[in-house]
Amino acid sequence: MTSQNPIVLASAKYPKPAERTFQYGTAGFRMKASLLDSVVYRVGLLAALRSRKLNGQRIGVMITASHNPPEDNGVKLVDPMGEMLEGSWETYATTLANAPSDQALLEIYDKLTSDLNIKTENKARVVFARDTRASGPRLVSALLAALEASGTEYTDYKLLTTPQLHYITRCLNTKSTPYEYGEPTEQGYYQKIAAAFKAATGTRKFNGPVTVDCANGVGGPKLRELIKYLSSASEGGLEIKVVNDNVVEPERLNHQCGADFVKTNQRPPPSSHAAPSARCASLDGDADRLMYYFNDSDSSFHLLDGDRIATLAALFIGDLARNAGLGEKIKVGVVQTAYANGASTSYITQDLRLPVVCTPTGVKHLHHAATRFDVGVYFEANGHGTVVFSDLALKRIGKYEPQSPAQASALDTLRALTALINQTVGDALSDLLLVEVILAHKAWGPKEWHLTYTDLPNRLGRIEVADRNIFKTTDAERKLESPPGVQAQIDALVGKYKNGRSFVRASGTEEAVRVYAEAATRGEADDLAAKVADVVK
Ligand code: 16G
Ligand code: ZN
Numbered sequence: 001m002t003s004q005n006p007i008v009l010a011s012a013k014y015p016k017p018a019e020r021t022f023q024y025g026t027a028g029f030r031m032k033a034s035l036l037d038s039v040v041y042r043v044g045l046l047a048a049l050r051s052r053k054l055n056g057q058r059i060g061v062m063i064t065a066s067h068n069p070p071e072d073n074g075v076k077l078v079d080p081m082g083e084m085l086e087g088s089w090e091t092y093a094t095t096l097a098n099a100p101s102d103q104a105l106l107e108i109y110d111k112l113t114s115d116l117n118i119k120t121e122n123k124a125r126v127v128f129a130r131d132t133r134a135s136g137p138r139l140v141s142a143l144l145a146a147l148e149a150s151g152t153e154y155t156d157y158k159l160l161t162t163p164q165l166h167y168i169t170r171c172l173n174t175k176s177t178p179y180e181y182g183e184p185t186e187q188g189y190y191q192k193i194a195a196a197f198k199a200a201t202g203t204r205k206f207n208g209p210v211t212v213d214c215a216n217g218v219g220g221p222k223l224r225e226l227i228k229y230l231s232s233a234s235e236g237g238l239e240i241k242v243v244n245d246n247v248v249e250p251e252r253l254n255h256q257c258g259a260d261f262v263k264t265n266q267r268p269p270p271s272s273h274a275a276p277s278a279r280c281a282s283l284d285g286d287a288d289r290l291m292y293y294f295n296d297s298d299s300s301f302h303l304l305d306g307d308r309i310a311t312l313a314a315l316f317i318g319d320l321a322r323n324a325g326l327g328e329k330i331k332v333g334v335v336q337t338a339y340a341n342g343a344s345t346s347y348i349t350q351d352l353r354l355p356v357v358c359t360p361t362g363v364k365h366l367h368h369a370a371t372r373f374d375v376g377v378y379f380e381a382n383g384h385g386t387v388v389f390s391d392l393a394l395k396r397i398g399k400y401e402p403q404s405p406a407q408a409s410a411l412d413t414l415r416a417l418t419a420l421i422n423q424t425v426g427d428a429l430s431d432l433l434l435v436e437v438i439l440a441h442k443a444w445g446p447k448e449w450h451l452t453y454t455d456l457p458n459r460l461g462r463i464e465v466a467d468r469n470i471f472k473t474t475d476a477e478r479k480l481e482s483p484p485g486v487q488a489q490i491d492a493l494v495g496k497y498k499n500g501r502s503f504v505r506a507s508g509t510e511e512a513v514r515v516y517a518e519a520a521t522r523g524e525a526d527d528l529a530a531k532v533a534d535v536v537k
Contacts, residue, residue, distance in 0.1 A: 006149040007045065007109060011102035014041040014142050024093035026362035026508045028076025028085075030065050033135035036073055037142045042096040043075045044146025045109055048124040050089060051152070053116055054080060056123035060169035062162050063130035063139050067215070067260035067284040070253045073135045075143075082170035082181075082424025084364040124152040127169060129160035131218040131286045134250040157186070161222050161287035163427030164189055170424050179391075186225070192419055194229035197433045200416035201238075202409075204440035209239035210279040212432065213269050215258025219287030219428060220245025226429055238436055244271060259284040259291040259383050259428070267301055268293060279439075279446050283428040289383035290428040292435065294446040302450050306379035307344035309435060310334055312449060313387055314354055314377045316438045317417065321375070323410035325403055330393050333373035335359060335366045338478045338503050339381040339460075342518055347453040358476040362508065363426065384426040387434075389418050413441070456499055458518035459529035463536055468506035471513050471536075477505045489535045497524045502532045 016038040022029055029039045043061060051059045060078030068074070077085040077093070085093070092112055099105035113120060126147055130136035140156070147154045157168060164186060171184035182192045214220035223242055231237025244257040254260065257269035259282040274280045276297045281290060292304035314334050321330045333355045334348050340358075348356050355373075359365040363384055370376025374393040379385025389397070397415055402408035420437065422430040439449065465471075472482040480487040486504070494500040498520035506513050513536060517529035 005106055007146075008102045008106050010145040010149040011038075011041060011105050013145065014038045015102075016098075016100065022094065022097040024085075024090040024097070026364070027066065028062075028074055029093070029097065030068060030072060030074030030509065032071060033065075033073035033133065033139065034071075036075065036135070036139055039097050040075050040139045040142040041146045042099070042105065043077065043093060044126070044143045044152075045105075045150055046089070046093050046096055047077055047126045048147065048150035048152040049092075049109070049112055049116070049118055050077065050079075050085075051124040051126060052120070052122040053118045056125055058125045058127050058169055058172045060165050061126060061128040061143060062160075062165050062286075063128070063136055063143070064162055064218075064286040065131075065133065066162070066286045067254050067258060067289070070133060070251050070255070071135075073133050073139060075139070078166050078169045080169065080173040082166040083367065084425070087364070124150060126152050126154045127157060127165070127172065128154065129157040129165045131162075132159060132247040132250060132253065159218055159221070160186065161218050161427070161429065163288050163422050163425050163430065164222065166424040167422055167427075190226050190229040193226065193422075193430055193433065196416045196419035197230065197437065200413050200420050200437045201440055202413070204437075204443075205236070206233075206238045206436065206440050207443065207445055208278065209233070209241050210281060210432070210436060211241040211243055211272070211274055213244045213257050213262075213272065213280070213282040214242060214287075215254050215261075215283050215285050216244050216246045216249075216252040217254065217258070217283070217285035217287065218247070219283035219285075220247055222287060223283075223429060238433075244269060254285045258282055259289040262291045262293060262303065263305060263382055266303060268295070277445055277447055281432055281435075283432075284383070287428045288426050290426075290431045290435075291383045292446060292449075294450075296447070302446070304446060304449060306381045306383040306385055307336070307340050307455075308449065309383070309431060310336065310340075310377050310379035310385060311344055311347055311352070311452060312438055313379075313434060314348060315352055315452070316441065317375055317377065317387065317414070318352060318354060320410045320414045320417075323406060324397075324400065324414055325407045326396060326400060326411075326414075329396050329400075330374045331355075332375045332377065333357065333370075335369045335376060335378035337361050337366065337380055338476060338505075339516060341381070341455045341458060342499065342501055343453050343456045351453070358478070360473075360477045361505070367425070379426070383428070386423060386426045386431065387417075387421045388423050394418060456518040456520065457522040457525040458516065459525050461515040461517075461529050461533050462507075462510070462512045463515060463533055464512050465536070468511060468513050471504060471506040473503075473505050478503050480504055486535060490532055493528060493531050493535070497528050500524070500528055502528055504532065504536055
């Protein structure tokens with residue numbers, strides 16, 4: 001009898017809230033945690049299907065809402081190589097999440113099994129973890145119910161950063177293959193990163209400590225753990241001062257701290273008392289975004305965001321490849337979104353002479369575009385990003401015989417970077433150490449880094465509209481094709497401002513549209529943003 005089916009029976013304990021429509025968006029499902037039980041249960045079923053479809057490769061499930069407030073939570077799937085879930089499967093996630101009843105859910109589950117030719121005799125294997133939110137354990141029980149009901153083997157990695165789960169997923173699926181990525185454990189992650197950091201730093205000295213605001217999220221305890229594997233400051237290692245690492249009081253998560261707070265408010269967390277020119281960094285709630293910043297001697301605040309991390313990494317890796325004698329064999333490229341400051345794009349193309357590709361917002365788009373370069377550097381302005389090395393580039397870097405001591409030294413550093421950088425996804429802990437290595441090599445403080453180019457003043461606004469779905473974009477979100485006529489009005493406004501640039505897109509995560517504008521001066525950028533907002537309202 002169908003009603004005895006374990007999937008239906010367990011589903012009854014996680015009923016879908018009526019009148020709610022869910023959508024698997026750029027960051028998976030994300031909303032108030034109280035609404036998520038049925039969604040997580042159904043995501044567990046999808047993870048089982050995905051794993052069976054891929055012949056029992058491990059699929060990751062991460063329970064987190066990143067930089068959102070403490071009462072939110074979310075869930076997303078990780079594909080076998082540690083990438084984001086393949087696009088076509090996002091639709092299946094949405095369909096399962098919206099099944100109106102337990103019975104309808106089973107019917108969709110069975111239909112997906114047959115439509116996708118999934119062999120039911122294949123093993124299903126899932127690994128999962130969560131951030132520090134209070135709702136995490138409850139949502140884990142919904143996930144477990146789905147894994148049990150679908151006959152899935154699973155491992156609970158408990159508390160991890162999102163990038164750690166991506167790393168472990170890839171390690172598990174590449175174990176004992178030529179593409180082995182590392183030990184599939186949290187310790188393995190720290191060991192790999194710490195060894196690579198040591199090798200990449202060599203004999204260079206760090207210019208004082210870095211203070212890291214951990215958003216009172218999972219990044220705090222994990223950074224403290226990582227530090228145990230690094231050389232101490234007294235041994236010539238990097239001194240990392242950990243702040244905002246209170247995970248005992250969950251309501252402090254992302255509150256007045258963290259990468260999103262710093263980027264959105266353009267100021268340090270109020271708890272920060274950093275000395276002038278001291279290096280400061282902020283992670284977000286699941287430690288996949290990183291922001292650097294410092295206060296000048298005159299107390300002016302300077303943000304070193306994702307664009308700055310991308311330009312720093314592209315500069316350094318481009319130089320290393322050339323100095324190692326691989327300049328002709330390894331092409332470095334940069335991937336940005338329309339939110340990248342125009343000055344960063346000019347710096348990359350004109351000063352670094354590297355190609356830049358622009359993609360729509362969302363990590364999966366950037367990551368995908370980055371894999372088309374030998375070495376692809378991608379960062380969103382919000383601080384999420386990484387560097388990916390193609391198989392060919394890794395082979396060339398691994399096999400090349402240096403022709404001089406200078407080449408050998410550059411090559412050693414480059415090899416160390418391929419292990420230091422988490423190539424599965426943006427990883428704030430790995431990116432932090434990458435930035436520190438580069439600054440140490442260059443003997444730069446944040447000021448010198450900041451001086452590489454001058455940002456164009458810019459403004460980002462948020463407008464609530466009746467229906468954001470009427471705003472359809474083209475050209476990597478830089479132009480609106482609907483509503484008709486709006487783009488022509490924006491173009492006419494932009495033309496009136498020196499270095500003016502503006503675009504409008506519907507948010508993928510909120511019921512709103514975003515307006516971005518930049519121009520030669522602060523006044524003009526604000527003015528342009530306000531005028532474009534008027535057009536959209
Ligand atoms: C999601 C994306 C992030 C993007 C943001 C844009 C992932 C993992 N996360 O958080 O990359 O910057 O959405 O939000 O892809 P918006 O569409 O509301 O502007
Ligand atoms: Zn995040």
